[in-house]
Amino acid sequence: MSLKLESVTLSVGGEPHIYQTDLSLEAGSMNILLGPTGAGKTTLMRLMAGLDKPNSGKIFWNGEDVTDREVQHRDVAMVYQQFINYPSLTVYENIASPLRIMKKSAAEIDAEVGKTAELMKLIPYLMSKPLELSGGQQQRCALARALVKGAGLVLLDEPLANLDYKLREELRCEIPKIFAQSGSIFVYATTEPEEALLLGGNTATISDGRITQFGKTAEVYHQPQNNITARIFSVPPMNFMPLSKRRDLIILGEVTKMPASDAFLTLNDGDYLAGFRANHLDLHQVKNSLKFDALLNVTEITGSETYIHMEHAGKPWVGLVHGIHDLKLGSNISVYLNPAHIYVFSKDGNLALPAQYTERVG
Amino acid sequence: MRKTTNQKAWFMVMPMLLLVAFSAIIPLMTVVNYSVQDTFGNNEFFWVGLEWFEEILASERVHDALIRQIIFTSIILAIEVPLGIFVALNMPKKNGLWASLCLVLIALPLLIPWNVVGTIWQIFGRIDIGLLGYLLDQIGFDYNYTQDATAAWFTIIIMDVWHWTSLVVLLCYAGLKSIPDAYYQAAKIDQASRWSMFRYIELPKMKGVLLIAILLRFMDSFMIYTEPFVVTGGGPGNATTFLSIDLVKMAIGQFDLGPAAAFSIIYFLVILLISWVFYTVMVHSDKEESV
């Protein structure tokens, strides 16, 4: 099984919604579309499903051109953010419904519904109506219906967004297991970077109708190829500051200077944008780290960690540090950053130099 | 969420469009045909151009009917819309037996055939056997809708209000039901007065359905025929001869097919024009607000 989008574009009323997009998805893969609301995730999914036709470009399924094929004749299942089930049917009948359309025998239906219901932990509720169940169970039922169909392409559009935090955590943990058993191509849209990381697989970051990067999830996270990807794939948001290289000197922010060493020497002289993630800021000096002064705005404690919101040279920065730190509002603090954690982007936004630490982790 | 367009739907509705075209346009063409010809019987027609149109536009009788029609429509809109909103606001909000009962009671007049409505009121208003007429007569009103123009108007307006306010109520009620409870809670916390709640929460949320209600009531009342025909037959004199009654008198009573056809076309265009104005105003004001 494979799905291939070739130079696909879509515009509505002259306004481009999807810019030229090429994407190739392999059998048995989990593919995450990550981007903010309105970036084009749902639109792209609708194109993959055949609910919309691209203005130009082609869509191939197993090497066959299916661009003009109706959604009814494609091998697709879809799950939405809203819990969509047939309210008047029991959970059993809901799950059985795609099989009934396929005209399977009663014995086959019974076996397949039983298997899927067990996987989705729905056995005790088979005779209930969907609306009698909790949100998590309703969404399990919708997921079961999509799975039982045995479709080659399963599209999940923010399926966990309407669920409670803990339920989300639970299902998020189960989805990779389910998908590992099925062998279908999964496409999963989400707005949350953490969700993408937990699901693993491949990630395509999307911004304003363009895929900014596609690759293994951890790789995209550790090696963002441009500042848009880096921004989309960081919560809290990535911190930025200007960086310039003058021969053997690197000037960071406004005042911090350091000798250009190793990798930094490979940069051409000029102005760049330096980006680093919140968890790489530290409150204590460690070996090699650079010192920055900042004005503390607010601290938020999550239990084991503290978010520190501050301002450096007029720009907002966020730090995530271990332990509980109740710092005084409005005080001047010093934060430390290991230069190995700095991503350098050129003025056009493309990555000029990846953070050195990623050579060790990713 | 972005929406994408799909032109395929047009093919799906094509058969229906063709059907409508045949059922609506072909009879309409017959009317157009009559409106530009004259006949002396024997199925012989000859071309008269726009003569009938000129005659109708200059006709005092049609002018009078038009003025009556406008007055009638204005009065019933002025009564039914505020009354409908008022009733809708006072309907029980929570689902339950009481709410269902109210809904059924409110919807009842809408379920009665128009000529039956006319007959009901025709009898109801009679001074000899009708409850309304008898009571009014007993308490000293000189009420006789077959002879007194004011009484005839009164009867027809009351009848229309009784018959159609329910439509406004039901539409507004649907609009009101869609307002989340949080809005009322927030307004209470803000210490908003009852009037402010209506003005800033209920009215804006009802606006869409209310405009549809007004449009429907306008079109319906502007074309009213059956009920006044049954109750007063357009009388006394011509006091309640509205446009459609006048048209039928002209076409069937006098068998002036040419002028009647021209009248129909003008009538149709007037309704179309006013409805279009309504619609444009509706859409425009909606756009303006979302800027």
Place this chain on the structure above:
Amino acid sequence: MAKITLSGLAHSYLKNPENEDDYALKTINHVWEDGAAYALLGPSGCGKTTLLNIISGLLKPSSGQVLFDTQDVTERLPSERNIAQVFQFPVVYDTMSVYDNLAFPLKNRKLSPDYIESRVQEIARIIEVEEILTKKAKGLSADIKQKISLGRGLVREDVNAILFDEPLTVIDPHMKWQLRTQLKVLHQKLGHTMIYVTHDQTEALTFADKVVVMSMGEVVQIGTPQELFEKPEHTFVGYFIGSPGMNILKTQVNGNKAIIGNHEIPLHKDYKNLSGKLELGIRPEYVSLTDNPDDLPITINRIEDVGHYKIIRASHQGEEINIISKEESGISENMRFARFDLDHTNIYANNWLVTP
């Protein structure tokens, strides 16, 4: 601003509640300190919204009283309580401008136009909507609308408390982040008593000075984020807070030793005469992966790379153990043992924390 006291408060949606289970909110006694930020945290259906509605006056409790400072307000209507509430979905008056939205509660209270003007400008500056004051509220995005609903609460100076009912539900993750931080800053600047209802532990912990954890209509623990994290008083708190939640392992305790399966773990404290269902609770953050055969032997099932840390999903004799390890820590083949940080190891009897 006021101190809020809940005394013997309980609520049932049924007319004649017969037993404990009929109560959506079981008896609660609690004092909300003046000027503090609280979060009510729990899964859906735990009674947190019921409690919030009782405080705001939208719901009358079946029994007990609500006091603002020393005044009993149990019988008062929401409009007489001088509170502000921000709802799950942004509630703005669509046809009014942003300015009129903010001025609305003041106009209703018939305050002087000069005062209204200056107060609205001040609040607009604080919530950063100065530039759009003349715009109609209708076309604005959800996060700005939510800011305006918040502004309508802040605009009244004498407000007793501001209540939030899952206010960030419909906001995009990136904006959620900003708005949440802004709330916290506002609280520090203005010092209103704030009560924030949510099912999201991150929101609750980052926002509040004190978090009230609720489960099945009952308050299970009230504490600072640190207390909830390090010393959960109930296994539910351990499970619900933290992602993944606390590891809860069946155990036997013998004095200062805990026995898991057939492995013995020395404890820092001496537990005597424990009975009932005994469990050992330890946060994934306080478990480390080692190659020392003296530690608890485990099987590693899966490693999830979550960016700035890794979650190691492991098990010991069928019981799940999650371990959180740092981004840059290497995991080698022979690291198949788990070591517990004993300062952060808790023992639970019948789900409640045991303090020796």
